[in-house]
Amino acid sequence: MKLFYFILGLTAAAVLSAGAEPAVVDGIKGVVSSSVVTFSEVEDYSRPAADALRRQYGDQPDIFQSKLNDTLNDSLNQLVENALILRSFDTEGYKLPDAVVDELVQERIRERFGDRVTFMKTLQAQGLTVEQFRKQVRDQYIEAALRNQNVQKEIFVSPYQIEKYYQANPDEFRVEDQIKLRMIVLAKSAPDDTNTLKLAREIQAKLKDGAPFTEMAAIYSQGSQQHQGGDWGWVQKSVLRKELADVAFALPVGTVSDLVDTPDTCYLMLVEDKHASHFRPLIEVAADIEKTLRLKQQAKLQKDWIEGLKKKTFIRYF
Numbered sequence: 001m002k003l004f005y006f007i008l009g010l011t012a013a014a015v016l017s018a019g020a021e022p023a024v025v026d027g028i029k030g031v032v033s034s035s036v037v038t039f040s041e042v043e044d045y046s047r048p049a050a051d052a053l054r055r056q057y058g059d060q061p062d063i064f065q066s067k068l069n070d071t072l073n074d075s076l077n078q079l080v081e082n083a084l085i086l087r088s089f090d091t092e093g094y095k096l097p098d099a100v101v102d103e104l105v106q107e108r109i110r111e112r113f114g115d116r117v118t119f120m121k122t123l124q125a126q127g128l129t130v131e132q133f134r135k136q137v138r139d140q141y142i143e144a145a146l147r148n149q150n151v152q153k154e155i156f157v158s159p160y161q162i163e164k165y166y167q168a169n170p171d172e173f174r175v176e177d178q179i180k181l182r183m184i185v186l187a188k189s190a191p192d193d194t195n196t197l198k199l200a201r202e203i204q205a206k207l208k209d210g211a212p213f214t215e216m217a218a219i220y221s222q223g224s225q226q227h228q229g230g231d232w233g234w235v236q237k238s239v240l241r242k243e244l245a246d247v248a249f250a251l252p253v254g255t256v257s258d259l260v261d262t263p264d265t266c267y268l269m270l271v272e273d274k275h276a277s278h279f280r281p282l283i284e285v286a287a288d289i290e291k292t293l294r295l296k297q298q299a300k301l302q303k304d305w306i307e308g309l310k311k312k313t314f315i316r317y318f
Contacts, residue, residue, distance in 0.1 A: 029076050031316045032083035037076065046075040076317070084309040085143050094142075101138045108137050150305045157293045165289050166282050173280045176237060179248055180273040182213055182230040185223035186266040200259050200266035207256050213270045234275070244269070 027039035043050075049071045057064035089096075113119035123133055166173065184203060188196045203216050217223075217230030225231050237245045244267060247257050251271040260267040 028318055030080050030083075030318065031314070032080055033087055033313050033315075035083045035087065037079045037083060041079060042072055042076050045079055046071050049075075080315065080317075081306055082139070082143050084306065084313060084315075085146050086139055087313060088309055089142050089146060096138060096142060101134060101141075104137050104141055105134050147302065151298050151302045155294055155297050155301070157290045157297070161293055162286050162289045163282065165293060166285065170279060173285050175275070175278055175280060177249065177277045178234045178236055178275040179251075179271045181232040181235050181248060182217060182270040182272065183223060183225070183232055184213075184217045184221040184230050184268040186220065187222050188264055188266065191263040196266055197261060200261070200268065204256075204259050204268060207268065213256060213268075216268075230270075 028036055029039050029042050030037035046068075050068055053064055053067050053071065057067065109116060109119045113122060120130075123130065184200075186196050186200050186203075199220070203220055207213060207216060214229030214231075218226060221230050223230065237249055239245075240248060243262060244260060247260055248269050248271060251257055251269070253271055253274055255271060257267075257269040257271075260269070
């Protein structure tokens with residue numbers, strides 16, 4: 001197959017002239033046969049992830065830039081993969097009738113925009129034409145269909161593979177010591193808040209006199225489980241802050257703790273039951289293991305498929 005080669009020079013950031021606005025020239029980041037992946041395409045593809053990184057690392061410019069570079073590189077590789085898949089669709093003789101594309105476009109308009117007026121306004125705001133949007137929908141459908149066809153096929157996970165994985169990865173199925181916990185939480189207004197401490201002691205006295213813990217929690221607790229009678233369900237030690245975990249996991253079943261007084265909160269706890277550390281049985285985790293192994297096989301099939309497409313195609317990065 002004839003390969004299309006491009007003579008590529010350095011791109012200019014801007015061309016200035018007296019009284020003229022700078023003219024920005026888009027840069028080329030990759031070539032896949034006759035298709036070009038531009039810098040602006042990579043930026044557009046990366047924008048949601050880049051915005052999230054900016055919110056998370058805006059005050060750490062070095063970390064932000066490092067993670068942004070990784071994101072841009074991942075986006076470039078993804079766009080190259082997409083171009084490879086679209087080229088494969090064309091060279092292998094597949095066809096997608098215009099009527100099918102029209103139906104996909106109408107479905108996308110209904111799902112994302114609701115009506116055509118909103119659709120047109122959104123396209124205008126994004127600087128897209130209807131034909132460009134139509135091409136996006138078509139390409140996305142083709143990419144998804146071919147990935148599904150080449151990656152989902154012939155995946156079988158045997159019982160032997162499941163059992164072998166279970167035996168080789170015991171730590172994944174180990175459950176720590178657990179307690180079934182109820183808790184009354186009283187937040188202090190300040191470390192020296194004596195009123196909250198006094199209320200906690202009054203509640204503690206009522207519990208010792210036989211008041212139901214669930215009733216006291218429903219009335220007084222300020223925790224998110226108040227309306228469930230302070231029920232935290234089954235919890236592992238790592239879930240609780242240390243001063244609470246040390247007390248709670250030392251309590252006998254059916255016992256209410258002494259008052260746990262921290263600088264910001266007062267706590268009272270009831271342990272209703274306990275489970276010792278154990279390994280979840282194979283029958284309980286078999287479905288999860290099968291899903292894990294299936295995803296691994298899919299990842300390998302996709303990698304092998306994309307590598308095969310690369311071997312048949314001229315690709316160059318810039």
